[in-house]
Amino acid sequence: MADRFAEIESFVKIAESGTLSEAAKRLGLSLAATSRRLSQLEQRLGVMLIRRNSRHLSLTDEGSLLYEGAGRALSAIDDIETDVMRRATEASGPLRVVTTIGAARMRLAPIFRQYATLHPDVTVHLETAEQATNIVESGHDIALCFDPPPDSALTMKRLTDNPRLLCAAPDYLNRRGRPGSVHDLAVHDNIVAGPVQQDLWRNLLGDAPGPRVTLSTNDGELARAWALDGAGIVLKSMWEVSDDLDAGRLQPVLPDVTLPAASIVALYMPGQGEMAKVRSCLDFLARHLNKGLAAA
Structure with a gap:
């Protein structure tokens, strides 16, 4: 295939240059190599493409047909290569991103809308999934994750840190009282979401009695809803509950x-x-996530 492309490229340059010597100069080849490529192409196709003598070159009918089609094809290849190289330096083309459902709805949707406005040549496609780490099979450009698996073979860039805190609804705290230390959590109603939080609770309490878990779930948004309803104390990230804290729905x-x-x-x-x-x-x-958390 490489030889075929070289033969076609040489033929087009010969047709455009008018002489073998000028074509050889443009191709960066010797006159003998340029002439050999033309002969190989004619032999492979079984037709004469160029009438030539010591002074003049002219296309045969078959040569004109090939030049017209090959010229368009090479021009299209040049355009495609230029576009691909432009994308290496200028943001353009489709950008496929995957993240969790809650993150997309709560925070990322408006950020990506701003990005798309500032980069009109980029087409943003934001998808949601329960797990957003397997982008090799899915064909996404970026996965946005929270505490991703440490053994991922993908390149990882930390965008920001998302502080965690314990919080509860005012109704619950008025009813059950406010704990004064981690030891007091053993007599409170606590909400746990997922195995990562179970580890965080254990590390938090150390030698203290384990938390009294009244509700558990693998759905972070459901855990937040229970906390808002006054069901107990929940461990959440600032990203998830900053609006609730500002509005006083959680403390x-x-x-x-x-x-x-x-x-x-x-x-x-x-x-x-x-x-x-x-x-x-x-x-x-990175800029906007840091800005958002700083404001929170």
């Missing part, structure tokens, strides 16, 4: 207790980070 519990922050990270294929659309998106997300 911090044991605010002096330090919990490990959740990392908001982007996962992408090695090398993809050099693409302008991916690089510009990651930079934009």
Whole structure:
């Protein structure tokens, strides 16, 4: 295939140049190599493409037919290569991102709308999934995750840290009282969402009695809904409950207790980070996620 392309490219250059010597100069080849490519092409196709003598070249009918079609094809290839190279330096083309349902609805949708407005040559496609780490099979450019698996073979970029805290509804705290220490959590109603939170609770309590878990779920949004309904104390990230805290629907519990922050990270294929659309998106997300959490 490479030889066929070289033969066609040489033929087009000969037809455009008018002489073999000029075509050879434009191709960066010797006169003998340029002439040989033309002869090989004519032999392969079984027709004469160019009438030639020591002074003049002219296309045969078959040569004109080939030149017209091949010229368009080479021009199209040049255009495609230019577009591909442009995407390495200018953000353009489709950008496929996957993240969790709650993150997309609560925070990311307006951020990506701003990004799309500032980058009109990029077409943003934001998808949601229960797990957003397997982008090799799904064909996404970026996965936005929270505490992703440590053994991922993908490139990982930390965008920001998302502080965690304990909180509860005012109704619950008025009814059951406000705990004064982590030891008091053993006699409170506590809501746990998923295995990661179970580990966080264990690390938080240390040698203290384990929390009295009255409700557990694998759905973070459901855990938040239970807390808003006054069902107990929940451990949430600032991203998830900042609006509830601002509105007074939830209040911090044991605010002096330090919990490990959740990392908001982007996962992408090695090398993809050099693409302008991916690089510009990651930079934009890092700025706006940090800004949003600082405001919270």
